[in-house]
Amino acid sequence: MCGIVAAVAQRDVAPLLIAGLKALEYRGYDSAGIAVLDHGDVHRVRAKGKVREMESLYLANPFPGGTGIAHTRWATHGVPNEANAHPHTAGNVALVHNGIIENYASLRAELQAGGHVFTSETDTEVMAALISERVESGMSLREAVTATVRGLEGAYAIAVVSSKEPGHVVGARHGAPLLVGVGIGEHFLGSDAQALIQVTNKIIYLEEHDVVEITRDHVQIYGRDGKPVERAVHESELSTDAVERGEYRHYMQKEIFEQPRAVADTLEARIGPNGVLPNIFGVGGDELLAKVKGLHIIACGTSYHAGLVAKYWIEEYARLPVNVEVASEYRYREAVVPEGTLFVAISQSGETADTLAAMRESRRRGYLGTLAICNVPESSVVREADLKLMTRAGPEIGVASTKAFTTQLAALGLLTLQLAHQRGLDGERHADLASQLQRMPSMIEKALELEPQIIELAEHLIHRQHALFLGRGVQYPVAMEGALKLKEISYIHAEAYAAGELKHGPLALVDEDMPVIAVAPNGPLLDKLKSNLQEVRARGGELLVFADGEASMDGNASRGAILRMDGGGEFIAPAVFTVPMQLLAYHVAVLRGTDVDQPRNLAKSVTVE
Ligand code: G6P
Numbered sequence: 001m002c003g004i005v006a007a008v009a010q011r012d013v014a015p016l017l018i019a020g021l022k023a024l025e026y027r028g029y030d031s032a033g034i035a036v037l038d039h040g041d042v043h044r045v046r047a048k049g050k051v052r053e054m055e056s057l058y059l060a061n062p063f064p065g066g067t068g069i070a071h072t073r074w075a076t077h078g079v080p081n082e083a084n085a086h087p088h089t090a091g092n093v094a095l096v097h098n099g100i101i102e103n104y105a106s107l108r109a110e111l112q113a114g115g116h117v118f119t120s121e122t123d124t125e126v127m128a129a130l131i132s133e134r135v136e137s138g139m140s141l142r143e144a145v146t147a148t149v150r151g152l153e154g155a156y157a158i159a160v161v162s163s164k165e166p167g168h169v170v171g172a173r174h175g176a177p178l179l180v181g182v183g184i185g186e187h188f189l190g191s192d193a194q195a196l197i198q199v200t201n202k203i204i205y206l207e208e209h210d211v212v213e214i215t216r217d218h219v220q221i222y223g224r225d226g227k228p229v230e231r232a233v234h235e236s237e238l239s240t241d242a243v244e245r246g247e248y249r250h251y252m253q254k255e256i257f258e259q260p261r262a263v264a265d266t267l268e269a270r271i272g273p274n275g276v277l278p279n280i281f282g283v284g285g286d287e288l289l290a291k292v293k294g295l296h297i298i299a300c301g302t303s304y305h306a307g308l309v310a311k312y313w314i315e316e317y318a319r320l321p322v323n324v325e326v327a328s329e330y331r332y333r334e335a336v337v338p339e340g341t342l343f344v345a346i347s348q349s350g351e352t353a354d355t356l357a358a359m360r361e362s363r364r365r366g367y368l369g370t371l372a373i374c375n376v377p378e379s380s381v382v383r384e385a386d387l388k389l390m391t392r393a394g395p396e397i398g399v400a401s402t403k404a405f406t407t408q409l410a411a412l413g414l415l416t417l418q419l420a421h422q423r424g425l426d427g428e429r430h431a432d433l434a435s436q437l438q439r440m441p442s443m444i445e446k447a448l449e450l451e452p453q454i455i456e457l458a459e460h461l462i463h464r465q466h467a468l469f470l471g472r473g474v475q476y477p478v479a480m481e482g483a484l485k486l487k488e489i490s491y492i493h494a495e496a497y498a499a500g501e502l503k504h505g506p507l508a509l510v511d512e513d514m515p516v517i518a519v520a521p522n523g524p525l526l527d528k529l530k531s532n533l534q535e536v537r538a539r540g541g542e543l544l545v546f547a548d549g550e551a552s553m554d555g556n557a558s559r560g561a562i563l564r565m566d567g568g569g570e571f572i573a574p575a576v577f578t579v580p581m582q583l584l585a586y587h588v589a590v591l592r593g594t595d596v597d598q599p600r601n602l603a604k605s606v607t608v609e
Contacts, residue, residue: 001027001603002086002098003072004178005195006159006169008216009186010066012036014058017070020188020195021051026251026397027192028603029072030080034058035087035094037166038065042094046085066216067167069159069189071096074603077104078121088125090116091132092163093141097124098191099155099176100608107151127158135162142213145170146226149211155353155608159189172211176607177351177380180204180212180219182233187214192351192605193236193378194395201236205378234378238395250596252398252489256582257448262403263575264441265392266410275434276418281371281387288369288387289415290422293340294321296367298330298358300606302401302484303346306373306408308477309574310344310416317433317571318419327354328609331361343367346412348396348404349605350379357609359384373411375404389414398597399604400488402582405481406444409575413437436569440576443568447579451587453563454580457544458587460560461492464515468506469496469581471519472529478519478574482581489589489599499532510541515560517584519577521548521567546580548573 003024007013017034032054033046043063047054051072071086077100078084087094101107104123111129112118118125127148134144141162149156155175161168171178171189181188181196181203189212190196193203206212209224210231223229248254270280279285295314297307304326311322325335327345331354343362347355350372359370359381372385375393382388391407417437421430461467467486471479476498483494497506499518510516516536520529526548536543543560548567563580567573589596 001074001605001607002029002191003027003195004070004096004098004157004159004189004191006069006096006171006189007186008067008167008169008214009183010216011186012064013066013068014063016199017068018051018055018058019198020190021070021072023194023198024072024191025051025598026399027072027605028399028598029074031073031082031085032071033085033087034068034070035089035161036063036065036068037161037163038063040163040166042089042161042163044087044089044094046082046087048081048085067161067169069094069096069161069169076100076608077123084120084122086124088120088122088128090125090128092135093128093132093160095124095128095131095158095160097127098157098607101126101152101156102154103152127152131160132162135164141165141168141170142211142222145172146211146222149174157191167215168213170211170213171206173206174209175353178206180206180214182219185216187216187219189214193238197236197238201238203234203236203378204231205234207231249590250398250586252400252402252586252596255396255398255403256579256586258394259403259406259579260441260445260448262393262407263410263444266407267414267437267440268392270414271417271434271437273434275421275430276414280414281389285387286418289342289418291340291368292320292342292419294338295323295342295344296335296337297322297324297344297346298327298355299346300327300352300354302405302481303348303408305477305481305484306405306412307344307346308480309409309474310412312474313412313416313571314419317416317425318423320419320423327352327358331358335365337365337367340368343370344373345370345381345385346373346408347379347381348375348393348401348408350374350376350381351605351607353607353609356380373408373415375407399599399602400485400585406575406578410437410440413440413572432569433571436571439568440572443566443572443576444579447565447576450563450565450580451583454583455587457561457563458584458591460542460544461515461584461588462591464492464513466509466514467492467494468509468514468516469494469519470499470502470516470529470532471496472499472525473523474574475519475521475577478577478581481578482517482519482585485582485585486588488602489585489594489596490592491594491600492588499529502532502535507535507539510536510539512540512542515542515544517544519546519581521570521573521577523570523573546577
């Protein structure tokens with residue numbers, strides 16, 4: 001998704017801005033640009049495609065200047081091309097924007113009626129025009145930005161410069177993140193800490209409706225009422241090492257292999273021999289959880305799949321009713337909220353616009369409280385939740401989520417165990433679940449050893465157009481996650497079905513060209529699943545079966561293959577069986593030669609609706 005970097009420094013800022021944009025590349029984008037002020041001139045370079053393409057244009061014709069703004073754009077209004085790329089200019093102003101302005105059409109029509117000529121199809125350009133007009137009429141840049149954002153509907157994080165005020169950058173946020181990087185004699189703005197970590201680890205997170213003005217020596221933030229406010233400076237724990245690719249070919253591969261450590265970190269100091277340790281969800285967390293009579297879990301994408309796994313777990317072990325819903329649906333419908341319901345938001349980034357909006361909407365729906373399961377401590381979702389449980393996956397760069405998912409499962413495993421224990425789960429069963437959860441890192445480690453066999457399996461899929469994924473019970477969401485991974489990065493059309501639904505429609509698609517990938521761990525539903533697989537086999541479909549241990553799968557893969565692994569027990573098997581799904585998608589994509597870490601059209605953190 002779009003990224004922002006801005007800087008005011010004594011040194012020339014263009015190289016810093018470009019380095020910042022490179023650190024944001026993982027978010028997904030389709031064009032990039034920078035604008036730098038130099039003695040009253042605005043130098044600008046923009047290009048469709050990767051940052052390096054824009055960088056080579058800059059290097060062919062470099063420009064000096066200590067005040068600048070930069071952007072990676074993920075197209076929403078208008079195709080990805082140079083004209084629509086940010087920064088946008090109007091009169092004395094250049095501006096970059098993340099988010100969507102919903103009332104831009106009427107603002108644009110008014111400006112056009114007044115004679116303004118637009119050069120792009122974007123919603124952003126109207127802001128540049130409005131701010132420029134106001135600066136021309138005598139307002140300072142900050143006053144002009146403040147007056148302009150008051151008339152906007154929608155979501156924005158912006159950074160603005162004016163040739164009339166060299167040495168100043170003004171930023172504002174509402175509904176999209178923006179933060180300040182505090183340096184020595186230089187200051188920065190960025191849409192996430194990753195963009196700034198190369199220049200400073202001192203970060204101020206802006207609040208909703210804040211306007212900020214940075215110069216080389218000062219940072220001044222103004223709150224919603226326009227009065228100066230103080231915001232705390234945080235030391236970011238991000239390091240540039242955490243975002244190095246090391247020996248791996250892609251970030252996604254590195255992140256798949258980091259899972260044993262990431263899951264171990266997520267469980268560390270949170271679970272002991274007697275179960276979950278006190279108050280890991282925050283002060284007062286255990287008392288609140290003891291009152292819960294049901295849960296609504298809201299998330300998007302991969303995080304939604306983690307929520308679906310948790311539904312099976314919590315309903316089985318804690319006997320509490322759980323609804324799981326994608327945030328974009330939940331936020332616009334009148335969900336019934338029974339008394340005592342806990343709202344749970346799951347989000348890797350903590351900035352996904354739909355999830356955040358759903359959480360805000362939940363405030364007026366009478367929940368018992370809100371719990372965030374998230375990977376970014378300073379994110380909006382975490383800051384706005386009553387209770388929080390951080391996943392400790394570390395930065396995830398690959399757009400297709402991997403370690404974020406398994407660490408979410410580890411966190412949801414802790415939540416399940418706590419809820420179940422409080423509701424009197426039998427001691428022996430509780431101890432078994434606790435020990436399975438503690439084994440999750442080592443079982444994932446073992447599953448990673450399957451990589452050579454999975455590379456062979458990947459060959460079966462590379463020339464296919466479609467694939468079906470099947471699972472039953474708690475493994476159905478794992479099949480969904482497997483299908484999502486494959487479609488995201490290999491562009492093979494993949495669908496997941498609860499295996500029992502096969503005969504109600506998708507069986508019509510099965511022939512020798514349709515590979516069927518089945519997740520088949522041991523458990524009460526294994527025999528049922530095997531019958532479903534016979535239905536595929538009888539129609540000549542090619543089966544790739546991931547089976548637990550020595551469980552008999554006889555005759556089920558006369559075409560295709562059976563890959564045997566150890567799920568580590570019924571409770572943690574969804575996390576362990578996810579690993580081969582990730583590796584399969586990864587290797588199919590590598591063999592097909594796609595852009596694994598930045599698949600086309602997708603973004604890492606979707607901060608627009
Ligand atoms: C985007 C990403 C997915 C992610 C989803 C939800 O679509 O590409 O990988 O699962 O957003 O993101 P979140 O940060 O809220 O978990």
